[in-house]
Amino acid sequence: DQVFHIVPETFQQVQHLQHLCSTLPLDLWKPQLPEDICAGKDLHIRVPAPLVQEVKDNLDHHTISYKVLIPDVQELVDQSMPNERRSHRQVPEGYIYTQYHPMEEIYQWMTQIQKSNSELVTQHYLGKTIENRTMYYLQISQPSDKAKKIIWMDCGIHAREWISPAFCQWFVKEILQNYKSDPKISRFLQNLDLYVLPVLNIDGYIYSWEKDRLWRKNRSPHMNGTCYGTDLNRNFNSSWGSIGVSYNCSSEIFCGSGPESEPETRAVVQFIKRKKSDILCYLTIHSYGQYILTPYGFTSKPPSNSEELMHVAEKAAAALMGKYGTSYKVGSTSSILYSNSGSSRDWAHMIGIPFSYTFELRDNGTHGFVLPVDQIQPTCEETM
Amino acid sequence: DIDDVGHKYYLELVLEDVLDKDSTVNCTAEVLYHLGSKNVAPDVQFTLEGELKNTDEADNVFYNQIKSLEKELVAENIPDSHGNVSPEMEPIRRLAWVASGYVIWQNSTENTKFHLAQIKRVKQVKRSDEYLEFDYMVLLHEMVSQEIIPWQMTVLWHPQHGVQVTQDSRQPKHASE
Secondary structure, eight states, X not given: XXXXXXXXXSHHHHHXXXXXXXXXXXXXXXXXXXXXXXXXXXXXXXXXXXXXXXXXXXXXXXXXXXXXXXXXXXXXXXXXXXXXXHHHHTSTTOOOTTSOOOHHHHHHHHHHHHHHTTTTEEEEEEEXXXXXXXXXXXXXXXXXXXXXXXXXEEEOSSTTOTHHHHHHHHHHHHHHHHTTTOHHHHHHHHHEEEEXXXXXXXXXXXHHHHTOTTOOSOOXXXXXXXXXXXXXXXXXXXXXXXSSOBSSTTSTTBOOXXXXXXXXXXXXXXXXXXXXXXXXXXXXXXXXXXXXXXXXXXXXXXXXXXXXXXHHHHHHHHHHHHHHOOOOEEEEHHHHTOOOOSOHHHHHHHTTOSEEEEEEXXXXXXXXXXXXXXXXXXXXXXXX | OBTTTEEEEEEEEEEEETTEEEEEXXXXXXXXXXXXXXXXXXXXXXXXXXXXXXXXXXXXXXXXXXXXXXXXXXEEEESOTTSOOOGGGHHHHXXXXXXXXXXXXXXXXXXXXXXXXXXXXXXXXXXXXXXXXXXXXXXXXXXXXXXXXXXXXXXXXXXXXXXXEEEEEEOOGGGGO
C-alpha cells in the first residue's frame, strides 16, 4: 500500500478526487472526510497495493500531480512494532514457515509436528553436539508391510545458511499437509521413507543468531579456547584433509584435528553407516549459489554412476526452473565450484549411497547468506 | 592464454536493472588477469550495447534527503539478520554495492569470488562541499576460502559526478565486532 500527498489546484481537481474517494476503496488520512477536500489544502490518501497503478494512471490522466509520501505502509507498520515476530507467535498452531526461527522454536516445532502427525512422523535422537545439545531427526514413514528405501536430507551444516533449515521445515510441512491429497507425494511415501535433520550444526546456528550472523563452522574449542570451530563439511572421511581445506583453526574451512573429529559429524556418520544398505539418496542442503552439486570435490575423476547422477540432477534443475525461472547450475563440485575434501556428500557416495547431492539454494550473491524473508517461500516452493 | 602476460577472458553479459527486472542491457567485456601478480587489478574493457536508464530523479531525491538531515547519518547491519533493509537505507545499500564492486575489482584474481555480504556500519562524514561522504565498514564474503573479510571504504558521491572510493583498506578479522 502507498500513501499519496496531493495538493489539488482547481475545483475540478477537488471534485475529481472526491469522486475517486467515493468509487474506489481509498483510505483518506487527511482530511477526514471527502467533503473537506479543498483546493490548496494538503491531501493524504492511502491507496491499497492492487490499486496503486490504476490510481497513478488516473491522476496522470487528469494532470493532478502527486508525491508518494509513504512507498510501503506495511514496512512502516512492521518497523514500528517493538518485536513484530512476537505478534505472529501468539497465533496458536500458526507456525510461520516464511520466517526464520531460532533453535528453541525449531525444537518446539519438531515436538509439535510429531504430536500432530503421529501416524506418520516420529522424532529420533541422533547424537549430541560439542556444546552438548541434542540432535534430533524426523522420520516420515507411512506404515506398511513393505520394506522401504530411505531418502536422507540434512540442513544447516553451515550455521549462516539460514535458508537451509528453513527449507527443511518447509519440506516437512509440505509433505505432511499434502500427502493425502497429492498423488505424487502419496506414491512417494508408499515406497520411500524420509529422514530429515532440520539443523545439523545446532551450536553454530545458535551462535549465528546470538553473536555472529555470518558464522559458518561448529563451536568446538581449539588451542586452549583461543580459537573456535571446525568446518563440518570438511570433516568427513572423504579424502579428508587433502585439498580445499585449512589446517588452521582460524580459517573458515578448517577441517578439524582429524576425520570425524567432531561429535556432530560422528552422529551423522554412525546413523548413516547403520542404515546405509537401505539409503537410496543422500541430500545435504546449503546456500548460496544456486547449484545442484554431484560428487566429487576432492578429485575430478567422475563417480561410477556419473551419467545417471547428472541426468537426475538435470531433471531436478529443470523442474526447479519451471517454477519461478530460477536457474541452477548442475555439475560436480570440483568442476563447477572449487576443490574441497571431507564433504559429507562425497563421503555418503563413497560408502555406497548411489544418489548423493549437495543443493546450494538461492541466491546468486546479491543477498548471499542474508536472504530476505520474502524469498523463503519462493525458494522453498521451487526447491520442493 | 597470452604468453608472458596473463589470461584473457571474453565475456558476454546481460545487465539487469535491480529496480526493474524487465530492463536489460547487453554488454561485452574483456578481462585480463596479469600473470603472477598479487597486487595488480585485472584490466577490464567493456562495451554497453544500449543505454543505461537515467536516474537523475531518484538521485536528486536521495541527495536532498541526505542533505536535509539534521545529524549525520549513522546506521548498522544493513541488511539485518533476516535480510531486511528499510526503504531509507536502500540507497545507502546500493551505494555500498557499487563501491564494493570497485574494491572487489581491485582485489580479484582468477581464484577469488567476492560478494558483499553485509554493511556492518556506515557513518556519514560532514563535508563543506557539495559531495556526500560515507565511511563504510562492510563484510565481503570470499567464496573459495569462505572467509568473511571486513573492509573499510570511504565513499564519495554526487548526483552529477557519480561514485568514488577515495580510500579502502582490508581489516583484520575482528575489526567488525
